[in-house]
Every structure is written in C-alpha cells, then in structure tokens.
Amino acid sequence: MEEEAHAKPKKAMPRQCCVCNQRRAALKRPKTLDQICKECFYEVFEEEIHQDIVENQLFKPGERIAIGASGGKDSTVLAYVLSELNRRHNYGLDLFLLSVDEGITGYRDDSLETVKRNEIQYGLPLKVVSYKDLYGWTMDEIVKMIGLKNNCTFCGVFRRQALDRGAAMLKVDKVATGHNADDIAETVLLNILRGDIARLSRCTAITTGIYSPNAYRGFAREFIKDLERIRPRAILDIIKSGEDFRISTSTKMPEQGTCERCGYISSQKWCKACVLLEGLNRGLPKLGIGRSRGLNTDRNKDVKEISVAKSIESKQCGTLDF
C-alpha cells in the first residue's frame, strides 16, 4: 500500500482508434467525440461525404461540375475527394477546376500554383477567370483606389459572380465549393446578428453557397473560434441552430431575379457587382457600399440602390465587360 501511494502516476495510455481497434487514435472528432486514427478518419470522412451526396441527390450522371478551387486547404480536399468518389462510385461526372484570380499580388498567384499542381495530380481540366479580364480591375488596383476599409465587399461580391461567370464559360451544371463548418457557422451567426432572415433561411442549405462578404465576418470568426476553444462542438451546434430556424410564412422574402444589366442573379434591378463596378468606373467607389440591417432597412436600401442605379442608367456608362 505504502509503495502504491508513492508510485509515480502512470502516464495515460494513448487511446486506440475506436473504429479499427488497432492503431493509435490521432484525433477526437468534435462531431461524434470518437477517438480515431488517421487512416480510419480518411475512410469515414470520405464515406460520409459519399452518403451526403447520395442522400441529397447532389449530382446526376453525365453532369458537368466545376470545383471552385482557391488553392486553399478546403477546396484542395474537395477536389481530391470529389475526383476520388467520382471514380470509386462511378458518379459519371465531368469534373473541372475553376479558379478566380482576384489579382492580389503575393497571395492568389501563390495559391494558383497549388491549383495548377492539382490539375496535374487529379487530371482535372483547369479554367482560370480573372477580375482583370471580367471587370477591368485587379484587387490590387481596387485597393489602391478605395483603400483597405471596404475592399472585402468588392472582393467577395466580384468573386461570387466570377464563379458564376466561369461556370457559364465552362458550361457546367453546378459549382461545388469547399465551405467548411467554420464558414457556415460564421454565416449563420452573421445573418442572426444582422437580422437577415432571407439569408439565414438558406445559408445552411447544402445546395446553396451564398455567403456574405464583409469585414464584419472577421469578428464572427474570432468569436466562433473562442467558443470552439471552450466547447469544440459549438461550431456544429450553431449550424444546427441555423438549420432548425423556421421562418414564419408571413415573412416577406426578396424575390430572386436577374440583373437588368449583366443578366446574373440578383434580387434587385442591378446586381451588387454591377453597382460596385459602376462606382469604380465613375471614380465613386463608395457607390453600392451600404449597411444592410434587417429586412425593412434592406428594403429601404434596395430602393436607394435602385434609384442610384436609375440615375446611372440615364447617363453614358464606362465599358462593362459583361
């Protein structure tokens, strides 16, 4: 007894993987709290994605799918997993890599090199569309004009549309993006903070990738990371809350239509990209940068934007490469 009392505390034995019961666990999944080894994690992860694809009928045989490839970790994983599952389960998809080059020196040019490596590694054709070609402006040039404060708005709005336009050039049926759990939780939180019911109701849907570009997102990200440190499941719980929100049937939703100017999706007369671009071309970069707080204010803002757009329409505009 004496001896036992003075014995050194034994080191906790590394846990075994709860799937194979052979190898050492390498991580604990926040989603299930399972301790799992690297090899089994890959297997389970890929199988879960396959199940999601099948259950949600995300693809049909013969479809052309563009993978939004930024060269970052999420879209690189997405490109690998989709090409692997397509081969393994004979989805019959024509896959492409689609990259948007925003023209940010020292940032996107580096990550595009990763995408070019993926093109070779996974044997997927790559299409790069650039802001310069689509809009006549690189992000570097936009930042020179507007400064750093609102550049996220331009970057996010243009990127969203550039993906659509690249998709049209490739004649694909769908675009797959690598939004991870953190991204979705941030979006849920942002939409709650802004009272943006329309976006809140669709931001967790598996087949829409609407995200809201804004510097404010950075604060939501930090907050979520703090929560995750305290409780790793917090991120998944925020997503679950977003999924479980039920929007009252009497809530008025903005109607989805097309931009009168460029023809891409918009709930207003002119899409945000056209308004922003017009501002840039006219030397009025603040045009179209506004706050959207709640549906009512949103509607007022819409009216304001439309009337701005109207006054623009009546004048001769700069070149628009749409």
Ligand SMILES: Nc1ncnc2c1ncn2[C@@H]1O[C@H](COP(=O)(O)OP(=O)(O)OP(=O)(O)O)[C@@H](O)[C@H]1O
């Ligand atoms: N420049 C781009 N070109 C093509 N697709 C992009 C680009 N930027 C973002 N995307 C798509 O949108 C997804 C989410 O982008 P986000 O900027 O949130 O980056 P992220 O979460 O860090 O993802 P990643 O690690 O892939 O960069 C990406 O996974 C990718 O599919």
